[in-house]
C-alpha cells in the first residue's frame with residue numbers, strides 16, 4: 001500500500017524545538033500550524049523562524065523568495081482544537097514531562113481524524129508510554145529532532161511495537177523533504193542518541209570529579225583525539241545541565257546504576273549553574 005503523503009502539519013509547542021520543527025516542515029512544502037499555550041509564545045516562535053530564515057539569506061543558503069514562501073506556509077493558532085482538527089501529522093514538542101504529554105495525546109486521540117499520524121519529539125521518555133492515551137498505536141511514532149532543527153541533519157525515528165510500516169513510510173517521506181537523514185530506533189530508554197550522548201557526558205563528569213584533567217583538556221581529548229566537533233562537557237553546557245540530569249535520572253530508573261548522575265552534576269544544578277543559558281556550567285559563559 002502506498003503511504004500517505006503529508007501536506008498539513010501541526011506543531012504543538014513553539015519553544016526551542018517547536019519553532020524550528022515548524023520551520024523545517026514548511027521548508028519541506030507542508031502547510032504548518034504552530035500552537036502554544038499563549039499568543040506571546042506563538043509570536044515569539046514565529047519571530048524566531050523569521051530570524052532563522054534571515055540568517056539563511058545572509059549565509060547565501062536562501063533567497064528572499066524562499067523566505068517569503070516558507071513564512072506564507074506557517075500560521076500561528078491559539079486554539080489547540082482548531083490547530084489539530086484537519087492535519088495529516090501532529091508533532092508534539094512540549095516540555096519533557098510525561099503527564100503533560102500523555103494528557104495531550106489523549107486529547108489528540110479525540111480531536112484529530114483517525115488517519116492523522118501523531119508524533120512526539122521526546123528526547124528520552126518512552127514513546128508508547130507517552131502516546132498510548134491517543135488509542136491509535138499504529139499511527140504513533142517518535143520523531144526526535146536535534147537542536148537547532150533547521151541546521152541539524154539527523155532525525156531519530158522511534159518505532160514502538162505497534163507503529164505501522166505505513167506510518168514509518170510517511171515519516172520517511174516527509175523527513176526526506178525536510179532534508180533529514182533518518183535513523184530508526186526501537187522504543188528503548190534513551191533511544192540511540194540520548195543514551196550514547198549522556199554516556200560520554202557522564203564519564204567526562206566523573207573524570208572531572210576525580211581530578212583526571214581540567215574540563216578544557218577533557219573536551220580537547222575528544223575534539224582533537226576523536227574529531228568530535230565539541231567536547232562532552234561543553235556540549236552539556238549547551239544542552240543544559242538540568243536537561244542532562246533529567247535524562248540521567250530517567251535512564252538510571254530504567255537501565256540501572258551505570259547512568260547514576262554524578263554528584264558534580266547534581267551540585268551544579270542545585271546551585272543554578274545550568275550551563276550557557278544561566279551563564280555558568282562546566283564553563284563560564286559571561
Ligand SMILES: NC(=O)c1ccc[n+]([C@@H]2O[C@H](COP(=O)([O-])OP(=O)(O)OC[C@H]3O[C@@H](n4cnc5c(N)ncnc54)[C@H](O)[C@@H]3O)[C@@H](O)[C@H]2O)c1
Pocket residue numbers: 012013014015016017018035036037038041093094095096097100104121122123124144145146147239
Ligand atoms: N532542547 C533541546 O535541545 C531538545 C532536543 C531534542 C528534543 N527535545 C525535546 O523536545 C521537547 C521540547 O523541548 P524544548 O527544549 O523545545 O522545550 P521548551 O520549553 O523550549 O518549549 C516547550 C514549549 O511548549 C509549550 N507548551 C507547554 N505546554 C503546552 C501545551 N499544553 N500545549 C501547547 N504548548 C505547550 C511551552 O509554552 C513552550 O513554549 C521536549 O520533549 C524535549 O525533551 C529538546
